[in-house]
Amino acid sequence: xxxxxxxxxxxxxxxxxxxxxxxxxxxxxxxxxxxxxxxxxxxxxxxxxxxxxxxxxxxxxxxxxxxxxxxxxxxxxxxxxxxxxxxxxxxxxxxxxxxxxxxxxxxxxxxxxxxxxxxxxxxxxxxxxxxxxxxxxxxxxxxxxxxxxxxxxxxxxxxxxxxxxxxxxxxxxxxxxxxxxxxxxxxxxxxxxxxxxxxxxxxxxxxxxxxxxxxxxxxxxxxxxxxxx
Numbered sequence: 001x002x003x004x005x006x007x008x009x010x011x012x013x014x015x016x017x018x019x020x021x022x023x024x025x026x027x028x029x030x031x032x033x034x035x036x037x038x039x040x041x042x043x044x045x046x047x048x049x050x051x052x053x054x055x056x057x058x059x060x061x062x063x064x065x066x067x068x069x070x071x072x073x074x075x076x077x078x079x080x081x082x083x084x085x086x087x088x089x090x091x092x093x094x095x096x097x098x099x100x101x102x103x104x105x106x107x108x109x110x111x112x113x114x115x116x117x118x119x120x121x122x123x124x125x126x127x128x129x130x131x132x133x134x135x136x137x138x139x140x141x142x143x144x145x146x147x148x149x150x151x152x153x154x155x156x157x158x159x160x161x162x163x164x165x166x167x168x169x170x171x172x173x174x175x176x177x178x179x180x181x182x183x184x185x186x187x188x189x190x191x192x193x194x195x196x197x198x199x200x201x202x203x204x205x206x207x208x209x210x211x212x213x214x215x216x217x218x219x220x221x222x223x224x225x226x227x228x229x
Contacts, residue, residue: 011045011057013120013221014064018047018093020116024109024164025093029101032089044072050082051075065226067094097187103180108149108164110187111142115153115162117221118214122160128217132160138207140214141171144183153214173206175215190219 015037023034036048037060045060046053053075054060063069067090076083095101096109121128132155139154152167154160177183182201185191193215196202204211 007057007061009120009124010224011039011060012124013117013225014061015039015045016116016119017113017225018064018090020112020162020164021093021097021109022089024112025096025101025105026089027164028105028108029092032085032092035086035089046075047086049079050084050086051077051079052083052086063090065094067091099184103184104147104149107144107147107177107180107183107187108151111149111151111183112162112164113225114187114218114222115142115151117225118153118218119160119162121221122155122217125217125220128220131213131216135210135213138172138210139167139169140173140175140207140211141167142175142177144177144180147180149180149183153218155214171206173204173208173211173214175211176203176205178202187222190222193219 018035018037022032026032026034033049038046038048040046043056044053045057051071052063053072054063054069055072059069063071068087071083093109096105097113099106118128122132123129135155137156139152141150141152143150150166151162151164152171153162154167177186178201182191182196191201193212197204
């Protein structure tokens, strides 16, 4: 199996992050729209809808982590209104991860971002590939107690997927964060997998080894995601 180099892995992870975070942000705030990213044969990163096109992976990473980077002018001008709206979504989701929309939105968008990045790491990062190889197919649900913040991560024959809300099929394992404060801390810095369950910050039920493997991958991915604070 060929592993991605660091920048390519990050770019792939951030494409997943962009799509998941923009979808969650727009759904919760009732504005904007979900964004989709793809890479051309020339190495450019295109964001749809609109005409945002970044010349390389480094510029794309800057756009997602800071909320803005200079796109290529030609594609931008080909669809200026949608391009400006896409910039607004980028800036909005970045602000949400920083806490600009409140702790619940921060937890929801951050959780989706971490699990989306985990899709890429589970497939392309050697240590994560090894961790997931020890587990069989299954789904892990993540929720924050007394809120509507929830997301899921699934591995099956088709690869890795994640999404918002309850999974379409019963979860094999369930991870519940005690409250928003714990969830936000998990998004910002991660939680100790041994200490957090012992002191009641999280509750894990069902296939605990699967939940631990997914948690490890999500934590490893999240530690490499950079957003300004």
